[in-house]
Amino acid sequence: MSNDAAEWFRTRLSDDLRAAFAARDRAAIRTLRCIMAAIDNAGAVAVDANATHAASSTEVPRKPLSEPEIVAILQAEIVARARVADEYERRGNAVQAGELRHEIATIQPLTALLR
Template sequence: MRTSLRRDLKAALKARDRVSITALRSALAAIENAEALPADHLRRTTENEHVAGAAAGVGATEAERRQLTDTELHAIVEKEAHDRSAAAGEYERLGRHDRAESLRSEADVLSRYLG
């Protein structure tokens, strides 16, 4: 799914499709965030006398990332689409029909990856 999202983002950028660009970037960012390890899992050393617990050495700032399953990827994209639909309903209720329509369009873009 991630490969499809990235490929389609590249096509959307070339086509200057703002709705697709926004939706795809957001979904990819959500995936990247989900892959990040919690801060307590990062490697730390206490060798630096100026900063307690500072990371030191080659590769000290690099951390392995979680490997998400297809089910987890699907759930993330589904949540992104659902959040947009819910927000669109709220904007509609507030009379912001233009913003509601934009969010519904973004949700439609993401829904294509759920089928």
């Protein structure tokens, strides 16, 4: 994935987040924020103790992520939610399982954008 493609994907996530806010879809909002954070965390670069960043700086260097790396992040998020949803269903917590399945349905189309 080129930097342009990675930036396009981030823009797409932001657009989806705005749409989720407009629709007041709390599960989608929560899920998209989680995905954005997972991608940001995966791209984080270790900060040197001698770094010259300003103390109030909120921006840190990021490594570019490849398309397969982003897909792997999305798939890991899907798998984690599916496992917990299955456990909720086994314990009779259909509402919580349904919420997680909705989150999965929010993530799955994103993987198709990257393939």
